[in-house]
Amino acid sequence: MDSLFAQLVVLESSLALIFGLVLLWRRGVPAYVNAFTWQSLVLAAVAATVGWFGRERELYLVAALLIAVKGIAIPRLLRRMERRFGTERELAPYVNTATSLVVAGLLVLFGGAVMRPVVAASELPTRAGMPLAMGLVLVSLFVVVSRKKALTQVIGFLMLENGIALLALLGAYGIPLIVELGVFLDALMGFLVMQIFVYRIHETFDTLDVDQLDRLRH
Amino acid sequence: MTGWAIEIAQAALVLALAPGLVGVVRWLKARLQSRRGAPPWQPYYELRKLFGKDVIVSSNASWLFRLAPYVVFASTAAAACLVPSLAVTRPLDAVGDLLVLVYLLLLGTVFLSLAGLDPGSAFGGMGSSREMTVAALAEPTVALAIFALALSAGSTNLGQIVGRTLADPAAALSPGHLLAFAALFVVMLAETGRLPVDNPATHLELTMIHEAMVLEYSGRYLALIEWAAALKLLVFFALLGNLFVPWGVAAVAAPAPLALALGSLLVKLAVIAVVVAVLETRVAKLRLFRVPELLSVSFVLALLAVTSSFLGR
Amino acid sequence: MLFVFLLGPALASALLALVVRPYRAAVGAVNAVLSLVTVGAALGLWREVLAGRVPVAGPDDLLRADALSTLLAFCVSVVGALAAWLGPGLGDDGWDAAQARRFRIFANLFAATMLFAVTTDNVGFMWVAIEATTITSALLIPLHASKASVEASWKYVLIGSVGIALAFAGTVLAYFDFATLVGRETSALSWTLLRDVAPALNPRVLDLAFVFILIGYGTKAGLAPMHTWLPDAHSEAPPALSAMMSGVLLAVALYAIVRWQAVVRAAVGHGFADDVIGLLGVLSLAVGSLSLVTQRNYKRLLAYSSIEHTGLICIGLGLGPLGVFAAMLHLLNHSVAKSMMFLLAGRVLRRYRTAEIDGVAGLLRVMPWTGGFFAAGMLAVLGLPPFGMFVSEFALVRAGFAAGRPLTIVLVLALLAVGFVGVLGHLNRMLYGRPSGSVPVGEGGRWALLPLGACLAALVVLGLTVPAPVERLLLDIAEIVTP
């Protein structure tokens, strides 16, 4: 029983990581939004799997929330923003695609090394997926650092939160429900604030290229 | 009581002898340059003449100009009283030692420099600036020479230094003493304005140091300053004589030894006067900015004197 | 009961500001009075803690105030009151109704989240509260709509959120370590439970978690190298908000680090945690003081000085019980001094119309009282007697030598000297010299000087003597953090 559970979870985690890597590979915000949507759905699947196998009734509620908010609501807002600001030509990121992928690979390896003591200490069947979750966290950090457009950075940040949620699910079958709800509310509010600022940046700077934002120095 | 009597006698003797000494040196130089020269007692005539003349004071000068001659004369006379010219044991010996004597002479030099500046003439300023330069550079040599002497005597008191050398004649020939004598001799030439440093007989404004400061003086003020300069010369000669060759200085205050002391003092002064006169006829005046080299030579001599005296212990 | 009086007034003021559509000064006045109630509640907590009782409230002890929480709650409430009295809409009259209303809503929410963060016992909710502080304060930075303030707020939100997310990763890892040991129930995230069970936790995982937590909360505390958002945010925000952020937001983030440091020290012993905190502290001190030398904007000067002092506090935290005592005293001094300075800088900015140091001259002549307070405050921040910072820095140096770290202390003193010389030059140019013709002489809003004068007096009192209640509280904190 546990081996099926473990294999299923590892499959879903690696799927989430692959969607993360799409951000580095593909060009264009619509592709990024799709990748994020699919990643959230996979995350919901992981929550459901853990809920079912680990007999954690609350995780179903979490899975439902994930689908509703991160699967549907946020992508729609993202698409609206993309349509409004989409006309702007695509900006070459700091690091070209090939190098990005190599770096992402290295980060995943580093994540694996970092998580070795944690995996050793855990007895849960889902422990095998944790290095992948840490990999996703580090990759999304790299996305936030290397991408030039504000919108892409927001998506990178959202994927960072997905990575950490995945880590929580795999590590301890999710954190207590009340705190989980609080975290979710924060994530949503955080996204809304960022969305306001993306609009405000476009208003004042007529571009979403964060490199133009370098008037405050020293 | 007899102590104070000797003090007064000594003071009177010193005051009387000073102009004569200058006269003797001038006379000797003249003879060496195969000139007849004025008689050795000529300075006494000059002093009498100057005391008799009216005084003219520059309108720019202040009260300091009039006070300076008296201070210069008083300080040099006080220094002269401290020198053990006749006897060793005297009441004034405790009041001041060799350091005090040197600083009294420095007091005189300072007031003379200030007096040189007061009338505001260029030569007075030049003389004063150069006099203070030489005096300042001579200080370290004097201090170290005093320390060389003081080391062997255990104290800087003149009486004790003379007494110590009297008690142990071998010390007089020790390297410390000889080097100190040489150093003090050079300093004497610099301080009293003798030839290699400053030409006492010249009136060429650009070369003279001591004379430039007293250009503005006349009458009784000039007399006092000339007398003080002569006194300073006598002080240095007596120091060189009695400190390094102390034989003859009366150890006890009896008439016979005192007479002997007077005789030996006169002989020593004459010998040093001859040495100085011969030196002055042979040596030309140094350019002012070579004088520091001469003084640094004397400083090294004094340094060696001190090191040899404490290495020898 | 006290907690209701602590959190209630802030939330009530926010709600009032929200409801009253066209903003009226009355809302500001009510807000100011309510803020005094919060201060009263904080003092009540203080009395309780000194009496030895640990006040607790909420479902299974959600809210718990020990000595450390009380000190932070006191600081937050005092600075909150200052911001309420002297902020837009009441003391600071340079804003229109909409801006004032927005300020009143979010500033009170900001204060409420901070108070909740320091009084909750659940580390999960502490993280939620601190994330909420980022959100509530982010919207206030661009109160003046200008390119610079938008840029500053974007960087603040982005770097702050990324940092705080990492802190959540750290919390998750710590919870994982705890869950494998004790099993998963809701009270698992309670700090007291965590600290009691700490010796049994797996040290390697806990250290890993602490790295994430230190980087995460360190970003919010402005520790180098995650400090880069701080100068921009503090120099562009309205003065009242800068006062709250520089004064207490950094302190609240440090509070979170200290909480976790206590757990890690109980579990692992003080080796790794103290060294890492000390390292980041020295780095921040270095960045802070060296940046002071070439500053041309006095608000950014104050921001870099905050980085410098946060670094000092972290160094203190790494030096054992004496060090924690000195660090907490420094934290208290810094909160009072820095919030006062930012409010004064706001007054100078409104009079001279420029934040450039070269643009301000003859401050003592143009605004004698504000200038005098500004000079005294700057000397206090530089750590000169008779102000409190001098005493806390002395205690820090003594703690450093007691903990056997002479070289660190020598480096600290050298960096402080560099910072001192840097700031001195600027201060001289601002205070003295001839003011340019266009600047009108005279003080605006003389009433605002009363609370600022009270702050200065408090600093002098803290400088001459550490009053008994403060000393007992600080000793309790040292006892909590390093048993």
Add this chain to the structure above:
Amino acid sequence: MTLETTACLSAYMVLAYLGGAFAALLPLRSGLTRALTAGGAIAGAGAGIALAARVLIAGEPFALTVPALLTVGGGVALRLDGLGAFFLLLIGVVAAPAALYGVGYSAAYAGRYSLRWLGAMLNLFLLTMSLVVLADNVLTFLLTWEAMSLASYFLVMTEHERDDTVAAGGWYLAMTHVGLALILVAFVLLSPAGGGGGFADLRAAAATLSPALRGVVFVLAVLGFGSKAGLVPLHVWLPRAHPAAPSHVSALMSGAMVKLGVYGILRVALDLLGVGPAWWGALLIGLGAASALVGVLYALTEDDLKRLLAYSSVENVGLVFIGVGAGLLFASLGEPAAATLALAAALYHALNHGVFKALLFLGAGAVAHATGSRDMNRLGGLIGRLPWTAACFLVGALAIGGLPPFNGFVSEWLLFQSLLPAIGSGAPLVAPVMTLAVGALALTAGLAAAAFVKAFGITFLALPRSDEARAAHEAPVTMRVAMVVLAALCALLGLGAAFVLPVLGGLLAGHAGLPRVAPALTAGPLLLPPGGGASMSPSLLAIGLLLALAGAWLAVRVGAARGLRVGDTWGCGRIGQTARMEYTSTAYAEPLRRVFAELYRPTEDLTIDVHPESRYFVQSRTYRSEIVPWFERYVYAPLVRWVAAGAAHTRAIQSGSAHAYLAYLVVALLALLAISLAWSASL
């Protein structure tokens, strides 16, 4: 008088100063403010002198602790022993005339600068200085020390509209802060681990310290207190800050505050650390000799009167440190009598310098007050216009030049006598060090005499070189009274040496390495240095000089009573005597500048502009000469450049790019994770 009277005296002193400070702040007419300031200061100084005198005479120290304040450092602890009392006396003696002088001098500030602030800071400055010598635990000492520096900084900044004042203030506070950091580390290293901050605990703990640590503490103390005293190479602030301050403040700073650096080192070396190795004394003698020479050499070539006096303060502090160094050296060589003499000579010179330097600064202030300028090349001929100031300045110049019968000569003679026995002592290194010290001492004395002949001669004698000098007028009465008091004090301290020396010997007895009962330093009017047979009596010497002077005057008056005419004397045929023919201060120092050319490395540029029509007619000739400021250029400039480079690098961190900022964050995370991995691997 029982212990209560000392307690109430100290309370009276503190209240007087605080009262003066508060009264000065009251919004009154400028005249009243100035009067109240001086009133408070003089009352405080008087109380301070009385307190010091009581403790010096009665001999038993007075102690008072206030546990409520400064709880972190173990409460405010005040204790006045012999050493502290001497410096308190010095502060009082300098403060009273300076405060009186301030009444007249600060009248000129009425419109431009805030008199109330000046008055308040003056009283606080005197209060904090007095408390520094009273402090008996580490935190009290540091608090009062830094407060003193802060108060004096505000005093230096009084004339803040002059840009060199702002720069001077910056230098000053920066240097004192660095000094404080060094002192803080020294004291904390010295205090026992148990945390007791009192000096008694430090004294007990010092015995247990390892020699290496004691050496470190000593060096830190020398550097920390040396920066306040103006020891080379930490003296650079002194010639900037003192001239910028109002003259009566410069007098206080040069006279009293600089001596607290000496007090600090004596407190640490003599009192807390006890007898140390021989190199302690040698280090101090070396630094002292260096300071003396550097001070006097730069004073010689200075054209600004107050900067000349400031450099001469560096020189005299150097002489004091030679004395202190000799004292420590003898104490470590086990010759207590010689050590007592050397330390007594050092303290005596510190007192004398306090008096005559204050007098000279007040004189310079009167000149600046009358002519508005401090540049000696624009002064001259002031002896006729400012007779009182000139006379007092002359007394000060003779005293500082070390000429009999004034006090400078007595303390310099004592310094020479204290160095004498060392040259004879057997210890290997001691004799050469002492010989060089004597050489340096003598050269400094000579050059100081030259410097002050120049200072007095060029400023006061001959013809005025500018219109302001020509239109100068005598200083107001309060300033003249202050100067006359100090001049009289110079003479009194010179003549009364036989009374002062035993008191100094007494207060030094009992300290580490010194005999319990002070050796007899005097016999009647004679000063008798122990060991050597040398002796000198300043009082008899003065009487002798006066007799000789009177005798000469009477003899000439009676013997050669001739006429005296005032007129234009013969000037080798020149038409009239103008001020341009006189020697200027630059010209006066030119021979010595040429002699010490290697040290000064003078740069000279001579520009001659010729009449347009013909090359042979010179219209004007300007001569400018600069000497190399060694320490500023080769010690401080590189330091400032190095810090500026560091600052430039950190500026680059805040580059404005959000991506760079995020990159810093991620790199920090990865680095710490790597460290944690390595650390846990080693666990």
